[in-house]
Structures are given as structure tokens and as C-alpha cells.
Amino acid sequence: MNNLTSLLLVLLLMIGLQSCGERQPQEQVYPPVYPGTGIISDQQSEFFDNLHALCGETFVGESTFPDNSGHPLVDTELRTHISECDDSMIRIELIRDGDYWHGAWVIEKRDEGLHLYHDHLGEERTMDDLGDDDAHGYGGYAGDAGSATHQFFPADDVTAEMLPEAATNVWMIELDMENDRFIYYLERHDEPRFRAELYRQ
Helix, strand or coil, rough: CCCHHHHHHHHHHHHHHHHHHHHHHHHHHHHCCEEECCCCCCCHHHHHHHHHCCCCCCCCEEECCCCCCCCCCCCEEEEEEEEEEEECEEHHHECCEEEEEEEEEEEEEEECCEEEEEEECCCCHHHHHHCCCCCEEEEEEEECCCHHHHEEEEHHHHHHHHHHCCCCEEEEEEEEEECEEEEEEEEEEEEEEEEEEEEEE
């Protein structure tokens, strides 16, 4: 390498370093916060507290959607009992026509966020007792669109792997405090799939 070439390389390097030094610092761009990142918002905490205050209460009602009489939860009395509560978990038993339906909604404060999952085991049921269409543990983390009385739980990755057809599910629980009403609502592909209204006894 001759002296002229070496000189040119040194000049190019100095110009490059100078231009780098003149760049304005860019504003830090933070990634968006998605459900399951360990953040429980004030609204989610207030929702948990409002639901926790109903511990021991029973709500009775029926499905209001769909009209399909073949659905096991349609044309039958539905009863929810908020049976267990502690600082991080609320368990809501589902009873159909007076019998425990091997189903419960469990709201938990997890390290990853506020979570809803469906417990289909029951008091003495095991995983071996589950049928092909009777999954256990599916659910999702609360999104950021809720309030102190209404929360939305989009399906999480575990649910998408367990039940691919439910990957777009969004479960909603609403507490209508003025009318003593508990509403459970499910959408799939942004379309209504199931809705139940129950009133405090």
C-alpha cells in the first residue's frame, strides 16, 4: 500500500468519524406494552378488588346468546358462585341446572399480569377425565381497554397452541354493580359466540 492510498484511507476514516459525531441523538423508542408483560393497571386492580368484594356471593341467570338449543349452556339455569378469594386469586364456580358443571373461571394476579383461565377439572376430576372437546387451562391476560367493572381477556399463546380455533377468542367479564348483574361474554373472530347474564341472589 503506497503513501497516497494510506493518506486517502485516513482522510475517509476521519470524515466518517466526524459525520458520526455530528448526528443528533435519536429519541428513545420504547416497545408497546402488550398483555402479559407483568403490568397490572389501576383499572385492572380496581376490577379485581370489585370482584373480590363479591366473594361468597351467588349469581343466577341464563345465556342470552346463542339461540342454538344444542349448546350445553343454552336453555338451562346457570349459576355462578364466587367460591374462593385471596390476595391474588378469585375462583368463580359455574353450576348448570343445579349441578357443578366441571367448570370455573379463575382470575389471577400473575407475575405476567391479570389473567383469566378456565378450570374444567372440578372437585374430583383429573386430566384423564377430560374429553376431546373439554380442554383445561385456556384463557388470556387482560388487555388495556378495560375498566374497574369491565375487563377483556384476549386468548394467550398457551390457548392458541392448545385450541388453535380459539386463538382469536376474547373473554369479557362485566360487573354491573348498580343492577347486581354479572355478565360473561365471549367473542371469536370479532363475532359474538356466547353471552350469559346472571343476577345476584
